[in-house]
Amino acid sequence: MLSxxxxxxxxxxxxxxxKGIKFKDNIDIGDPVEMARFYYESGADEIVFYDITxxxxxxxIMIDVVRRVAETIFIPFSVGGGIRTIGDMRAVLRxxxxxxxxxSEAVFNPDIISQGATAFGSQCVVLGMDVKYVxxxxxxxxxxxxxxxxxRKYMGIDAxxxxxxxxxxxxxxxxxxxxxxxxxxxxxxxxLTRLISENTDIPIIASGGAGEPAHLYEVLTxxxxxxxxxxxxVHYGTYTVSSIKHYLAEQRVKVRKTWS
Amino acid sequence: xxxxxxxxxxxxTSVERAIKYIGCRCRVTNDLKVIDxxxxxxxxxxxxxxxxxxxxxxxxLDGAIKDAFYRGKPILGICLGTQIFMEHSEENDTECLGLxxxxxxxxxxxxxxxxxxxxxxxxxMGWNSIRDISAHPVLxxxxxxxxxxxxxxxxxAPVDTDYVLGVTRYGISFPSVIGVKNLVATQFHPEKSGxxxxxxxxxxxxxxxx
Numbered sequence: 001m002l003s004x005x006x007x008x009x010x011x012x013x014x015x016x017x018x019k020g021i022k023f024k025d026n027i028d029i030g031d032p033v034e035m036a037r038f039y040y041e042s043g044a045d046e047i048v049f050y051d052i053t054x055x056x057x058x059x060x061i062m063i064d065v066v067r068r069v070a071e072t073i074f075i076p077f078s079v080g081g082g083i084r085t086i087g088d089m090r091a092v093l094r095x096x097x098x099x100x101x102x103x104s105e106a107v108f109n110p111d112i113i114s115q116g117a118t119a120f121g122s123q124c125v126v127l128g129m130d131v132k133y134v135x136x137x138x139x140x141x142x143x144x145x146x147x148x149x150x151x152r153k154y155m156g157i158d159a160x161x162x163x164x165x166x167x168x169x170x171x172x173x174x175x176x177x178x179x180x181x182x183x184x185x186x187x188x189x190x191x192l193t194r195l196i197s198e199n200t201d202i203p204i205i206a207s208g209g210a211g212e213p214a215h216l217y218e219v220l221t222x223x224x225x226x227x228x229x230x231x232x233x234v235h236y237g238t239y240t241v242s243s244i245k246h247y248l249a250e251q252r253v254k255v256r257k258t259w260s
Numbered sequence: 261x262x263x264x265x266x267x268x269x270x271x272x273t274s275v276e277r278a279i280k281y282i283g284c285r286c287r288v289t290n291d292l293k294v295i296d297x298x299x300x301x302x303x304x305x306x307x308x309x310x311x312x313x314x315x316x317x318x319x320x321l322d323g324a325i326k327d328a329f330y331r332g333k334p335i336l337g338i339c340l341g342t343q344i345f346m347e348h349s350e351e352n353d354t355e356c357l358g359l360x361x362x363x364x365x366x367x368x369x370x371x372x373x374x375x376x377x378x379x380x381x382x383x384x385m386g387w388n389s390i391r392d393i394s395a396h397p398v399l400x401x402x403x404x405x406x407x408x409x410x411x412x413x414x415x416x417a418p419v420d421t422d423y424v425l426g427v428t429r430y431g432i433s434f435p436s437v438i439g440v441k442n443l444v445a446t447q448f449h450p451e452k453s454g455x456x457x458x459x460x461x462x463x464x465x466x467x468x469x470x
Contacts, residue, residue: 001375001429003387003407040454045387071277076409076452096273098452121307123383123411173385201381224379226386254376256387256407 003256004220004248005045005227006241007205008234010035012081013052015061033068039234040073042241043258047073048101048175048229051081059088063095070096078126080175084109089116093124101175103128104148107155107162110169117170126205127171131159131192132179144192151179163196174200175229177207185211185232193223205229213239213247220253262286262465263298265325267315269305269340278451282458284465295324300465301333304451305340306411309364310352312340322357329359329443336398336464337445339412342438345445346416360440362418371431380431383413388448390426390436398444398463399425399437406456408448410436415447442469 011018016030029035036047049069051062059082066079079092080101089100089112106113106127116125132151136143144159163174176196178189188209197204206225210216216228233239245255264275266288279286279302286302289295303325305312316322329335337345344356349364356364367382374380387407393399415434418424425444426437436447444464450457 001388002378002384005386070274071281074274074278074281074452074458075454093271094273096271096277098271098274123306123385172383203381203385226381257405 001254002226003045003254004225005205006043006216006244006248006255007046007048007227007229008039008044008241009048009050009207009229009231011050011052011231012062012065014055014058015065018052032065033072036069036077037072039241040075043245043256044075044241045256046075046227047077049077049079049081049097051079053082056082063091066092066095066097080126080128084112086112086115086119089120089124093120099124099126099173101126101128103130106166107146107148107157110165113166113169113171117172122170122172125171126173126175127163127166128175128177129159129162129166130177130179131189133189133192142195144195147179151182159192160195160199163200167200167202171202173203173205175205175207176225177229178209181209182207184209187211187215188219188223188225188228190218190223193219193225197224197226203227213244216244217248217251217253220248261298262300262302263295264288264302264304265295265321265341266290267305267312267319267321269307269312269315271306272304274449275302275304275338275451278458278461279465282462282465290319290321292320292324295321295328299333301325301328301335302338302464303335303341303344303445304338305344307340308352309340309343309349309354309356309414312344313354313356316344326357326359329441332442332469334464334467334469335443335445336461337443338451339447339449342445342447343414343416345438345443346418349414351414359443360416360418360423360438361420362416362423364414365417366414367430367434368432374431375429383411384430385411387453388428388430388436390428391433392424392427393437394425396425396439396444397467398439398460401459401463402426402456408436408446408450408453408457410448412447416445
């Protein structure tokens with residue numbers, strides 16, 4: 001039986017993690033490699049890096065981070081942010097990432113999904129979706145709309161239809177981020193997660209809104225997600241991946257038992 | 261020295277990094293002379309069986325692997341590499357190396373749910389455990405709690421069940437570790453499976469099949 005995956009997400013800007021994190025043991029909280037190792041040791045099933053470096057010239061810094069992460073942790077990890085071409089994908093995968101994720105890049109150029117799937121296999125291609133609830137209307141029958149730029153720009157695309165289309169194009173997985181829930185720490189958007197999960201055949205990683213372990217329980221059961229992304233819950237030392245997994249195991253959610 | 265066979269099938273660097281991390285010497289190669297001279301072979305792979313076999317034959321690597329097998333060198337197969345050891349794959353209707361008698365099969369269409377009622381999604385991707393683990397030097401560190409990282413839509417089905425060294429549940433039970441003589445092969449990725457995976461690789465690097 002497959003375990004539900006718990007996936008910490010790290011934002012990286014010019015080679016440094018951006019969120020302050022309270023750790024003991026002299027971990028350099030700005031170093032994505034040390035952070036990744038810390039989460040690896042505490043039982044993360046996968047790690048997501050999101051490169052928020054704006055300057056294209058400085059993107060090689062991220063490739064170096066990927067290479068060093070791949071020498072340090074031995075679980076799958078994905079890299080997203082600024083992936084516009086097959087060449088960008090290849091560079092990240094060659095450096096040692098297991099998967100690449102495309103978000104707004106795929107909204108503007110859906111072919112990048114199919115090109116990536118053909119070149120590297122669907123299992124390498126994750127579609128990131130930022131979604132807002134706007135109410136049901138003609139162009140948005142599900143009531144959920146695709147947004148970009150952190151939710152500032154509405155794209156007039158129905159989120160459910162986009163998920164279905166992306167699966168057809170060859171996306172191997174969807175990382176589904178609710179902009180409404182993101183940053184609230186009030187829990188994931190369960191209706192959205194369940195809607196997308198029940199109407200697609202690829203794994204869904206729920207993202208946005210996690211504030212306590214019960215939220216993960218809800219989204220992995222009621223929300224029917226295959227995996228849950230977490231950020232501030234663990235970045236600020238409130239919880240550890242291990243403590244979250246212990247809680248989930250007590251609630252009879254199947255998670256991979258951690259060794260530390 | 262360990263040769264990691266390079267036949268343009270997926271991410272070989274992750275295997276190389278894991279082997280170096282555990283302190284063993286290895287080289288990613290498709291050079292027949294190098295492969296002839298090494299003590300051990302790792303045969304990894306991600307991708308489709310059809311193009312993999314074409315690529316192997318083009319370089320004469322199919323013969324090199326068979327030769328190493330019959331000479332008794334320890335060989336570890338991973339994922340697609342494991343499937344290639346079988347006689348035939350349903351994927352692209354491909355003739356494979358035939359070191360182990362049997363087929364590579366896709367997951368059946370009619371099984372819709374996993375044991376907990378979750379919907380079966382293909383490929384089988386994520387962490388899963390191994391049951392009915394055989395007493396084998398390479399598998400001696402694995403416990404029932406350990407989980408390993410899988411990404412695959414097909415699995416090996418040896419005719420002789422003695423060659424099944426471990427099974428995994430995903431809607432059905434399928435062989436997730438197989439082996440015979442000096443060959444052991446996993447459907448999962450030990451190089452991406454945390455400490456239990458690294459332990460398996462350590463055991464392989466020390467293994468002296470008799």
